[in-house]
Amino acid sequence: MTSLEAIKYVRGELQVLDQLKLPHEFVYDNVSTCEEAFDCIKSMRVRGAPAIAIVAALALAVELEHKKDGTTQKLDTIKYINSKLDYLMLSRPTAVDLSNAIKLLKKKSADTAANSLTPDQTLACADIRLSYIEGAEKILEDDLTTNLAIGRYGAEYLRRQQVAIHTPVANADSLRYFTTSPPGTQGAPDQTYRKLSVLTHCNTGSLATSGHGTALGIIRSLHKMNYLDTAFCTETRPYNQGSRLTAFELVFENIPSTLITDSMAGALFARRKEEKNISAVIVGADRVARNGDTANKIGTYSLAVLAKHHGIKFVVAAPTTSIDLYTESGASIKIEDRTGTELTQISGAVVGKLDGKVDVNHTERVAIADQQINVWNPSFDVTPRELIDAIITEKGEVVRSSKGTFNFKGLMPQRWREQVEGSDESQATMNSAGSQGLQTPMSEESTQFYMESI
Numbered sequence: 429m430t431s432l433e434a435i436k437y438v439r440g441e442l443q444v445l446d447q448l449k450l451p452h453e454f455v456y457d458n459v460s461t462c463e464e465a466f467d468c469i470k471s472m473r474v475r476g477a478p479a480i481a482i483v484a485a486l487a488l489a490v491e492l493e494h495k496k497d498g499t500t501q502k503l504d505t506i507k508y509i510n511s512k513l514d515y516l517m518l519s520r521p522t523a524v525d526l527s528n529a530i531k532l533l534k535k536k537s538a539d540t541a542a543n544s545l546t547p548d549q550t551l552a553c554a555d556i557r558l559s560y561i562e563g564a565e566k567i568l569e570d571d572l573t574t575n576l577a578i579g580r581y582g583a584e585y586l587r588r589q590q591v592a593i594h595t596p597v598a599n600a601d602s603l604r605y606f607t608t609s610p611p612g613t614q615g616a617p618d619q620t621y622r623k624l625s626v627l628t629h630c631n632t633g634s635l636a637t638s639g640h641g642t643a644l645g646i647i648r649s650l651h652k653m654n655y656l657d658t659a660f661c662t663e664t665r666p667y668n669q670g671s672r673l674t675a676f677e678l679v680f681e682n683i684p685s686t687l688i689t690d691s692m693a694g695a696l697f698a699r700r701k702e703e704k705n706i707s708a709v710i711v712g713a714d715r716v717a718r719n720g721d722t723a724n725k726i727g728t729y730s731l732a733v734l735a736k737h738h739g740i741k742f743v744v745a746a747p748t749t750s751i752d753l754y755t756e757s758g759a760s761i762k763i764e765d766r767t768g769t770e771l772t773q774i775s776g777a778v779v780g781k782l783d784g785k786v787d788v789n790h791t792e793r794v795a796i797a798d799q800q801i802n803v804w805n806p807s808f809d810v811t812p813r814e815l816i817d818a819i820i821t822e823k824g825e826v827v828r829s830s831k832g833t834f835n836f837k838g839l840m841p842q843r844w845r846e847q848v849e850g851s852d853e854s855q856a857t858m859n860s861a862g863s864q865g866l867q868t869p870m871s872e873e874s875t876q877f878y879m880e881s882i
């Protein structure tokens with residue numbers, strides 16, 4: 429295998445890598461119904477905000493390709509699509525990508541139905557199905573393009589920060605230093621600067637997306653561009669997305685990397701002036717509120733506080749689809765609570781008592797705490813915007829202003845006009861479906877159709 433793929437898709441067939449079996453086993457599950465996709469997402473066989481949205485969208489595309497809806501009237505096809513999407517929406521609540529994908533696909537289907545003037549209902553149903561399938565496939569394609577752009581913008585942003593704070597050195601070792609033009613100079617000879625070491629949290633790589641990744645995508649790009657010294661990754665308790673998935677991806681890609689427990693971050697940052705040289709913390713996002721507050725995997729907030737204390741840049745990598753302009757601040761983001769057994773029990777491959785070898789065919793679940801203890805297990809936390817230096821998107825970076833604000837209006841003027849300043853009439857209907865963050869409002873005609881069909 430040359431590149432990691434969480435999701436394999438050709439029209440009519442969807443396979444999802446079972447991430448519960450990683451890093452020891454590579455097993456792809458066929459997902460051919462929305463119920464299977466729901467289970468796959470809920471049981472965390474697939475994780476990460478973009479990957480969850482893609483699997484949900486494509487599972488219904490597979491159903492529609494095989495005409496499992498069995499509908500013959502366009503109103504029924506739309507009803508079927510909407511009810512399946514509403515069901516999938518309940519699989520996991522925090523990440524905005526799922527609700528965005530759902531709204532986008534509902535709107536596309538409703539628009540197609542409204543614009544389909546053929547009196548032949550069978551043809552109209554086929555048009556709606558095809559339009560849905562193409563819409564879901566586009567979400568998959570766009571995600572990869574988006575991630576590559578985030579990677580490039582993020583790596584360039586961090587290179588500029590590094591050059592701005594470090595003094596160039598002469599005759600430096602090319603393993604630890606990179607060569608680039610000094611800031612604010614045109615045509616001056618290149619100079620040599622210290623490579624960056626960064627810390628990342630949770631999994632935001634190929635396994636959490638359609639490929640390359642968001643925060644881990646920036647790390648991949650830093651490595652490719654020869655700016656990276658070491659990528660540190662946290663274990664990310666309690667579910668260990670860092671040690672199980674990110675560590676695996678970093679090793680797979682031969683990126684110089686080191687695993688730490690979540691509780692070691694402060695000690696690592698405190699040694700930044702010495703050999704560890706941590707330049708930035710780079711994390712993904714499950715939902716960025718309009719003011720810049722960001723929900724991400726539990727532990728992100730603590731890292732942001734620590735980074736602030738140590739003067740380390742704190743960077744969020746997020747596609748613009750993760751920016752939820754309807755949600756004013758982090759206070760209104762719903763946080764998923766997960767089962768206590770994630771803290772009190774753990775699964776893993778068995779290590780031979782005598783030879784110390786990992787037996788990948790033999791996994792066990794063991795208890796690691798008193799099973800009676802009360803447990804609080806929020807899956808995500810919210811990092812307030814004042815702790816975030818920059819949000820890197822596929823359209824470029826948004827840097828926190830001197831007033832402490834993030835200007836998403838400049839980044840997405842049309843969405844801002846429609847969703848913040850304008851009267852987005854479809855919003856009331858959309859919110860009643862249980863989510864927020866539609867990209868473009870529906871046309872009057874399709875809103876009408878949508879309202880009739882729910």
Ligand SMILES: CSC[C@@H](O)[C@@H](O)C(=O)COP(=O)(O)O
Pocket residue numbers: 474475476477478523629630631632633636637641642643669712713714724725807
């Ligand atoms: C690019 S993915 C961003 C986030 O979704 C990621 O950091 C994360 O929190 C994943 O959580 P998970 O609970 O494993 O789905």
